[in-house]
Amino acid sequence: MAKEYVFCVLKFLLLLLQLVFLIHEADSASVVKFLPGFEGPLPFELETGYIGVGEEEEVQLFYYFIKSERNPKEDPLLLWLSGGPGCSSISGLLFENGPLTMKLDVYNGTLPSLLSTTYSWTKISSIIFLDQPVGTGFSYSRTSLDNKPSDSGEAKRIHEFLQKWLGKHQEFTSNPFYAAGDSYSGMIVPALVQEISRGNYQCCNPPINLQGYMLGNPVTEHNGVNYRIPYAHGMAFISDELYESLKRVCKGEYANVDSRNTECLKLLEEYNKCTDRITLFIIQYPLCETETPNCYIYRYLLSTYWANDKTVRKALQINEESIGEWIRCYRDIPYNHDIVSSVPYHKNNSISGYRSLIFSGDHDMAVPYLGTQAWIRSLNYSIVDDWRPWMIKDQIAGKVGTRQSINQRKALSCSKGGSMANLCRRVN
Amino acid sequence: MAKEYVFCVLKFLLLLLQLVFLIHEADSASVVKFLPGFEGPLPFELETGYIGVGEEEEVQLFYYFIKSERNPKEDPLLLWLSGGPGCSSISGLLFENGPLTMKLDVYNGTLPSLLSTTYSWTKISSIIFLDQPVGTGFSYSRTSLDNKPSDSGEAKRIHEFLQKWLGKHQEFTSNPFYAAGDSYSGMIVPALVQEISRGNYQCCNPPINLQGYMLGNPVTEHNGVNYRIPYAHGMAFISDELYESLKRVCKGEYANVDSRNTECLKLLEEYNKCTDRITLFIIQYPLCETETPNCYIYRYLLSTYWANDKTVRKALQINEESIGEWIRCYRDIPYNHDIVSSVPYHKNNSISGYRSLIFSGDHDMAVPYLGTQAWIRSLNYSIVDDWRPWMIKDQIAGKVGTRQSINQRKALSCSKGGSMANLCRRVN
Structure with missing residues (x-):
């Protein structure tokens, strides 16, 4: 009996220890001062970590958090989601609007290098790059999931993630918050904004200082691909x-x-x-093999070598036991596409007073600007500013048109860009 | 009386000498083995020279002649005209389809360098690059002209030039001959073809072995600029x-x-x-200052430094006394645009059995492919080959559509190219 009792107490303590261990594993957060492949200390503040969401925090969402290089106390806090679904948020960090990028050297078997960028959005805002849905990038689940991730489910999970993240980073709760992303996140961000907005009116959790949202070449309606053909015609394909x-x-x-x-x-x-021989998301480039150094998507291969390197994963504090190979875009991720159109969410969010900026690079045939233009038109906002060239350093970077309801919805397009935000800045 | 007689004889001899001198000056032709700015001997056979045309050979037309690097005895002989009117044929030689190009170094006050190209049309054909109309490039007039050059006048003058040139290069009289060019030469080449064709049926001059003609983004009708607006719309401008x-x-x-x-x-x-902030003839480039090294048209500035260098002009055997500053494109050249449309010439030439190849880079807004497509459609030829991607090394270089009468008229477009022929080959 005493033996049994001791055994029982020991078992209980063991379980408690496991729980403590698991919680520790779950909600890790590390400041990263050096990254393999980058020379010297990072010229910005990077924190990586996991936040557990779900009833038992079984879903472990990985994030890269970079503090604004200007004034993190007052600058906006941005959440950036990549598309797919199933594309790692490194896509944003290294190839779109982040402070680092891959050095496009020919791969020689050693670790690929990283470079600083000059155009990073972190110059004026703090950004959380989030790997979602579970199974994307370094995010994983501790148990097998009962339900596949879905559009509406993700809106809820990311909301939970944000509440927990802000709970652990209370110095950012008063910063203006914006949700943002591109491509498939066009299906998530508007629903997330609605979710946050609703949550802010409910009891018991501190509200999120949501101001608005931003989307680049967003997937908005499942029939959006129908615009590829008129687009291909206009572009002389x-x-x-x-x-x-x-x-x-x-x-x-x-x-x-x-x-x-x-x-x-x-x-x-x-x-x-x-x-079928052009790169769908950036039509000025021919389709080519990932392994070819002068191919546009070669950078993706380099990022795969980089993210799968042991020293890199150690520096990022990746939970090695739980993560297999890192895949930039996990195309066959189990997923339930349960939102047919984001338009009703856009409408609601606009009525609720949230500002939105929708931009669309016009060299993207994956989510062509024609479709974006069409659904924005369908909202019947009055035009307050004519379509005009969008100038960067006295050169055309794209075209801007503004449609405004009382909430200043904007639509613009980047002529030089593909589907990814940072491409808009490539003027030369 | 005797004195007067002697004076008269001397004066006559002097005139004769002057005439001999002038004729010598007029019909010079020199083999050029070295060119300043190019390392080592030229890897092809270059001849430069003047041919005098007009009643008194007062119009001195300058040409660069490059022998086919394959089999000059059997390969076609091509005449290449640049546009403008008033653009030097160096535009073709250095920036389009020739065996040399400018090295795009930052100018340091010394002579700009030249490089060999891999894509030169001289690999399979001999080419005469001709500076016309008079006043263009190194061509000049020995007397002030009674009439301004004109479209129809140029067709006649170039015909005369060709007859004289072939008279002096009889080894090329049996080679298949093609007239070719781009941009404004679309107004000249079809008329020239008709002129040569007519001449071939007339007495006293040896016929020219005319087979057909080739035009890239050709100006064809003076209302062709009306297509710029639908084109700009299709391209999302x-x-x-x-x-x-x-x-x-x-x-x-x-x-x-x-x-x-x-x-x-x-x-x-x-x-x-x-x-108004894009480069009209190659829309993927922003408008920029000629003096800026990363500006597309910086190469034009380098060519101006090169062509105005004394050592270069000596090597090219330029008649220094007659030529002032070399201007790549003399935009204000006195000129009479007397052909309203080339379409009737295309029709006649097709009926006469000459083959034509009309190609059109679809990144050119100066002479957009839509206009070219429209006038080719107006000819009502049946389509024998559908519009399809034009592949170079398994990559899309453009689109090809073939419309065929009995004479195989072809129309194709180069998606990566601007108005200038060689741009079509730039796949990456």
């Missing part, structure tokens, strides 16, 4: 004849074609032949 | 709203607007604001 036939035969529906409409399918094959 | 208003208010006429149509003029101002 297909002939007038093919375009006219497609419109007539497929009646504007190019994504979900009735299998009996063989004429339409045949025309779509013709269309594919004309476009 | 102007908004749908502005485009619809322009169509409605200006009724498709954007070049010669009735000054009373103030609404149209206002819309055109809006259009200009959206497009």
Whole structure:
């Protein structure tokens, strides 16, 4: 009996220890002063860590947090989500608006190098780059999940993440907060904004100082891909004849074609032949092999070598036991696409008074600006500022048009850019 | 009396000597083995010279002749004309399809360097790069001209030039001959082809072995600029709203607007604001200062330094006494635009059995592919080959569509290219 009692107490203590260990594992946060591949100390403040969400904190979401290089006490706090779903937030950090980028050297088997950028948004705002949904980048689950992640589920989880993150970083609770991202996060961010907004009116959690949101070439409606064909026509990828036939035969529906409409399918094959050798998200580049150093997507290969290096993962404080290979974009991630359109969320958020900035690089055929323009038009806001060139250093970087409700919704496009935000700044 | 007689004889001899001197001066031709700025002997055969045309050979046309690097005895002989009117044929030689190009170093006051190219058309054909009309590049007139050069006059002069040139290079009379060029030469080449064709049926001069002609982004009709606006719309430079208003208010006429149509003029101002900061002939580049080394047109400045260098002009055997400053494009050249449309010439040449290849880079807004497509369509040839990607090394270089009469007229477009032929090959 005494033995049993001692055993029972020991078991209880063990469980308690495991729990403490797990909680420690769960909510880690480390300041990273050096990163392998980058020479010298980092010229900005980087913290990486996990936040556990879900009933038992079984979902461990990994983030990179970079403090504003200007005035972190007053500058906005931004959450940046990458698309996919399933693309690591490193995509934002290294290839879009972050303070680091890959050095595009030919890979020689050693660790790829990182460089500082001059255009980072962290010059004026603090940014949380978040790996979500679970299974993306370095995020993982401690148990097998009952339900696949979904658009609406992610909005809830990210909200929970933010509450917990702010709970642990209370010095940022008063900073103006913005949700942001590109591509598929166009399905998440508007729902997240609504979720945060609702949460702010509910009991017991401190409110998030939400001001608005920002989206670049956002996926907004599942029929958005129908705009690829008019876009390809405008950009001279297909002939007038093919375009006219497609419109007539497929009646504007190019994504979900009735299998009996063989004429339409045949025309779509013709269309594919004309476009299947270009990089969809940045049309000025030809499709090429990831392994080819002068190929645009070679940088992605380098980032994979970098993120899978043991010294890098140690520096980032990755939980090695829980994470297998790092994949930049996990395309087959289990996922439930349960939001059909973000437009109702945009409407609600606008009515609720949140500001939004929607920008769209016009060299992106994955989420072409024509579709973005169409859904913004469907909101029927009045135009307060004409379409005009968007100048950077006296050179055209894109086109800006402003449509304004009482809440100043903006739409602009970056002519030099692809789908990824930072490309907008590439003027030369 | 005797004195007078002797004086008269002397005067006659002097005139004769002057005439001999002038003829010598007129029809010079020198083999150039070395060019300042290029290391080592030239890896191809270059001849430069003047041919005098006109009644008294008062018009001295300068040419660069480069022998085919393959089999000059059998390879085609090409005449290449640059546009403008008033642009030196060096534009073709150094920036389009020639075997040399400018090395894009920052100018340090010394002679700019030249490099070999890998894509030169001289690898498979001999090319005469001709400075025309008179006043262009190194071409000049020995007397003040009674009439300004004109489109139809140039067709005649160039024909005369060719006859004389072939008279002095009889080893090339049996080679297949093609006339070619880009931009404004679209107004000259079709008329020249008709002129040569007619001449071949007339007495006394040996016929020219004319096979066909080739044109890149050719100016064809003076209303061709009207296609710039639909093109700018397709390429996302102007908004749908502005485009619809322009169509409605200006009724498709954007070049010669009735000054009373103030609404149209206002819309055109809006259009200009959206497009006046891009390089018209290669829209992916922003407008920038010639003096800026990373500006696309900086190469033009280097070529001006090069062509005005004394050692270069000596090597090219330029008649220093007759030529002032070399200007790459003499925009204000006196000129009479007397051909309104090249379309009738295209029709005639096609009926006469000459082959033509019309290509059009779709990144050129100066002579947009839409206009070229429109006039080719107006010829009502049947389509024998669908619009399809034009592949170079398994990558899309442009789009090809073929329209064929009995004479195989072809139309294709280079997606990566601007108005200048060689740009079509820039895949990466």
